[in-house]
Amino acid sequence: xKITDRQLQMLDPRGFDELFEQERLNYETDTACFKALxxxxxxxxxxxxxxxxxxxxxxxxxxxHS
Numbered sequence: 001x002k003i004t005d006r007q008l009q010m011l012d013p014r015g016f017d018e019l020f021e022q023e024r025l026n027y028e029t030d031t032a033c034f035k036a037l038x039x040x041x042x043x044x045x046x047x048x049x050x051x052x053x054x055x056x057x058x059x060x061x062x063x064x065h066s
Contacts, residue, residue, distance in 0.1 A: 007044045010037070016049060017060055 009015035027033040050056040
């Protein structure tokens with residue numbers, strides 16, 4: 001199985017953030033956007049990237065404000 005550039009981007013927390021920012025306008029809520037990306041990650045790598053949106057939001061907040 002070949003890993004795509006998008007999947008490689010998702011491996012990095014900041015890359016996941018960038019994809020989230022790029023795609024959030026395509027969804028009704030930020031939570032829906034997160035779920036779609038997290039599900040995509042799980043399909044590619046066999047596990048979720050983040051436990052839930054709250055976990056992602058907290059991690060992202062720390063990255064942005066550090």
